[in-house]
Amino acid sequence: MKIVAVCGMGIGTSVLLKMNAEKALRAMGVDADVEAADIGTARGAARTADVVLTSDELAPEIGEVPAKVIVIKNFTDVNEITEALQSSIA
Template identity: 50%
Template sequence: MKILAVCGMGFGSSMVLKMSIESVLKSAGIKADVRTADIGIAKSETADVIVTSSEFSKLLQNKNIPVVVVKNYVDKKEIGEKLLPIVQGEKKGS
């Protein structure tokens, strides 16, 4: 499973988001390839799930990839509540 952590420039906040995602997935016993991307790369990149802010989610909705919108990139509880149901659904469908 490939997950993209997306921010405006592709570093900084997306790296923080990536680390939070990895922590949530590790706690749940889920393995995934989590990568960072800026909005331009994310538009052309393939992934199973995208995690980003509401601002950038609007630009990615037409990719036919689930987009998880988070308000706080370091809030592991929020990330887990929004991301895990999608990731676990993907695993069951695989």
């Protein structure tokens, strides 16, 4: 499974999201690659991904992609990320 964490610049918030998504996936026992991407490269990355994690503000900029786009409100809340991933990949 491939997951892309998207933010505007690809170095800050998406990295935070990637780290916490990896924590969530480890706890769930799911084997997945999580990649951080900026909004400019996200559309390309999302084409080969299964899941895209991003914020409410950026979700519309990603547009139509085959991947499932999940909006995360609190990037530091591993529980929220776990629940969001569980409902989408189960």
